[in-house]
Structures are given as structure tokens and as C-alpha cells.
Amino acid sequence: DSGVTQTPKHLITATGQRVTLRCSPRSGDLSVYWYQQSLDQGLQFLIHYYNGEERAKGNILERFSAQQFPDLHSELNLSSLELGDSALYFCASSVGASRLGSPLHFGNGTRLTVT
Amino acid sequence: QQQVKQSPQSLIVQKGGISIINCAYENTAFDYFPWYQQFPGKGPALLIAIRPDVSEKKEGRFTISFNKSAKQFSLHIMDSQPGDSATYFCAASKAAGNKLTFGGGTRVLVKP
Numbered sequence: 001d002s003g004v005t006q007t008p009k010h011l012i013t014a015t016g017q018r019v020t021l022r023c024s025p026r027s028g029d030l031s032v033y034w035y036q037q038s039l040d041q042g043l044q045f046l047i048h049y050y051n052g053e054e055r056a057k058g059n060i061l062e063r064f065s066a067q068q069f070p071d072l073h074s075e076l077n078l079s080s081l082e083l084g085d086s087a088l089y090f091c092a093s094s095v096g097a098s099r100l101g102s103p104l105h106f107g108n109g110t111r112l113t114v115t
Numbered sequence: 116q117q118q119v120k121q122s123p124q125s126l127i128v129q130k131g132g133i134s135i136i137n138c139a140y141e142n143t144a145f146d147y148f149p150w151y152q153q154f155p156g157k158g159p160a161l162l163i164a165i166r167p168d169v170s171e172k173k174e175g176r177f178t179i180s181f182n183k184s185a186k187q188f189s190l191h192i193m194d195s196q197p198g199d200s201a202t203y204f205c206a207a208s209k210a211a212g213n214k215l216t217f218g219g220g221t222r223v224l225v226k227p
Contacts, residue, residue: 002158002160004158033214033215042204042217042218042220043159043204043217044217045214045215045216048214056214058214090158090159092158103149103161103164104149104161104215105161106151106158106159106160107158108156108157108158109158
């Protein structure tokens, strides 16, 4: 068990809808990362938050947004959903933002299916 | 732009054999190279990691070999066991932060 908790485990929704994925990092970890895993794109970095502030953005669509709250949990909001958004969404946490070699610990993901 | 290329995409090995997975990177600013293991229905889990000042690192049956001049690194799984059947990802990050760039993954199947 990595200590990173993601909810829900599964989510089925229709095109055009909006969903929120939630992540609770490991105790003591200040950084939260979101990744998307699809069959054809592999693991793609979406966004990184450190202690409530956005630190880096990757291949995140404008329809997607995220935030990290004062209690350090994070939410990833996906709106105007399309079929191609169906994927596994992983959250990872680490101790710091720029500490070399601080390992990322991944949760078990949220499987999103858009119908 | 795929900055970390991983091969092969899949691998079948007999129990007791050696599994070898290779990765190549382009960005010379990468300074940390971990390998992750992922089982179905689970998130990736850190297996072993190396920095470019070391050419080899061994942890149990898992060994990373690193060639800085060739910008390549590889994972060797010695005495492969059926329980090692999983998808393996190499990754890389820059010294300034922990954002990981992942390779495409290798699905390893160890036959008993």
C-alpha cells in the first residue's frame, strides 16, 4: 500500500458531463502529481502541485483543471467529457517539489469510462 | 515528443531466465532514472532508481545499468519468477524537480 488514496475507483459517465477525481497524498507529502494512463499514450504527466501552489503543467487539456487544498488533498476536475478522455487517472505524491530523487508514490488510480 | 523510448513493448521469459528492458533518453538535463513496476489494477510502484554518477545499481534480483554517453539505461531481472509478471516503466526527471517522464512500458510475462 503506497499510502496514496484515490476516489472513486471507477467512474462511468456520459459525454459532455463533468467529474471530479479526488486524491489524498501520503502523510507528510506536500507534492501531488496527476498522470493520465491510456493504452496508446502511456503515462502522461498532467499537473503538479506543491503545498497548494501549481508548480508545473504538462499535457493537460483546457477542459481539465486541478487544485490542492490546505489539507493537501487534491482534486482533478474534468469537464465537457469526450470519449477520448476514457483512461486511468493516477495521483502520485512525494515529500518535496525540487528535492532530487524524492520518489513518487502512486495511488491505485481512478478508471474513467466516458460513454 | 517522446523523450524516453522503451523497448521491447512485451517480453516472454521462462522462469529462472533473465529479463532485459532497455530505455533511451534524449534530454541531457535528466538526472534521475527510476524504474516502476505495475500490476493490473494497481498504480506504478517504485522498483529501483539510479543517478548518472553511477554506472550500475543492484537491489536483489533487479539491476540497473546506466550508460551516460549513450544516453541509455536498462533493467535486468535475474532469475525471473512468475510473480515478476507485470508491466515495467522506465522514467526520467530533471534535477530541478520530480516531474517524471515515462517510457511506453514493457509487459513482462514469466512462464513457469
